[in-house]
Amino acid sequence: MAGKAPAGTSRLRAATRENIAGWLFVAPVVMILGLFLLLPILMALWVSLTDWNGQGSPFRAGVPFVGVDNYTRLFTEEGLARQDFMTSIRNNVYYVLIVVPSQTVLALGLALVVNSRxxxxxxxxxxAFFFPSITSSVAISVVFLFIFANSGAVTSLLNLFGLDGPQWFADSRGVVHLLLGALGVVDPSSPPAALTDGGPFGLSWWEWLSGPSVAMTTIIMLVVWTSSGTFMLMFLAALQDIPVTLEEASMLDGAGRWQRFRYVTLPMLKPTMFLVVTLGLIATWQVFDQVYVMSQGNPAKTTLTPAYLSYQTAFRSFDYGSGTAISFVLFSIIVVFALIQRWVMRDRNGGAGSRRLRRS
Incomplete structure (x- = not known):
């Protein structure tokens, strides 16, 4: 008995061996992620603090270190860099505000339809609904270029009804401006001086309130159509996971179809809704390939997005420091919006419900 270790010491040694074994199992993955994910992020962060032009290594002694100047130019300094960046932010804000709700509602509606017995x-x-999501975005973007061309199918269809369609990918007018002009509220050619004299971050209020351009609206239609299929499958899986007994119980209680959808289906879909909205926010702030193929920021920079501006600044203007700084600002925007969305969709009654269960 004298040579036997205490029970607490044995448990501690067993736990230590389990921890060592666990770290040995995950060590290859940690090393791969650190080498190919974390290390490049840290290297890119260093580049954003320099004035590297792409020649040689960004870590050599001769590369100028500028600190946060690449970031301050985007927000505080007058110039083309801030104007282009704020224009891209404005375009992307309208893009997010339209695409995320539209694709979420459309995906949920399609899931409800294909789930019907x-x-x-x-x-x-x-x-059929999922097929556009697995098709190459470049191929679909090229098809949309033909469909919305001046002699394309959409314009020809509008001509059959006596309507003259716009030059879809050459029209830089904002749809809000067009709507206000059609209603006779404001003349887009002579907007109020109060909206054109000043505004935040180098853009006038009239520019901020332009809405997405006609060209950006075309890209929005493409993205909503191609992305809804993937989110439809997520909602469909969640719908099929709802216990049938819940719906049967609500029907026995006299709940109608809308009441069952509102008080039974939607609450059960809340985790999936959070996932869909989060993925939608991330994807819409990172939109690049459609813009690259269909417009490259034109016309008049009304389809310019931060992701495409980062590519353009770094790989066309060879200003890798500013281009990388734009990408890190974009990363910060995505994180902030994801946290806000998580806070908005949090379960406010979870704590109270768990306390009631514990008391019972």
């Missing part, structure tokens, strides 16, 4: 050929419709 009364629908014939549900497998076909599920495949």
């Amino acid at each position: 009364l629908l014939k050929g549900r497998t076909f419709f599920r495949s």
Whole structure:
């Protein structure tokens, strides 16, 4: 008995061996992520603090260190850099405000349709709705260029009804300006001086309130159509995971179809809704390939986005410090919006419900 270790010491040694074994198992993944993810991020952060022009190594002694100058130029210094960056932010804000709700509502509606037991050929419709999501975004973007061309299918269809369609990818007018002009509220050619004299971050209020351009609206239609299929599958999986007994119980209580959807289906879909909105926010703030293929920021920079501006600044203007700084600002915006969205969609009744369960 004298040579036997205490029970507490044995448990501590067992826990230590388990921890060592666990770290040995995850060590390869940690090393790979650190080498190919964390290290490049830290290297890019260093580049954003320099005036590197792409020649040689950014870590050599001769590369000028500028600190946060690349960041301050985007927010505080008058010039083309701030104007382009704020223009891209404005464009992307309208893009996010339209795409995220539209694709979420459309995906949920499609999931409800293909989940209905009364629908014939549900497998076909599920495949048809999901097909655009797995098709190359570059290929679909090229198809949209042909469809919305001046002699394309959309313009020809509008001509059949006696309507003259706009030059979709050459029209830089904001849809809010067009709507106000059509209603006779404001003349877009002579806006009020109060809206054109000043505004935040180098853009006038009239420019901030322009809405997405006609060209950006075309890209929005493309993205909503192609992204809804993926989110439809997420909602469909969540719908099929809802216990049938809940719906049957609500029907026995006299709940109608809308009441069942509002008080049974939607609360059960809240985790999936959070996932869909979060993925939508991340994807819409990172939009690049559609802009690169369809417009490259034109016309008049109304389809310019921060992601494309970062690429343009770094790989076309060879100002890698400013381009990397734009990417880190974009990363910060995504994180902030994700945290806000998580706070808004948090379960406010979870704590009270768990306390009631513990008391019972």
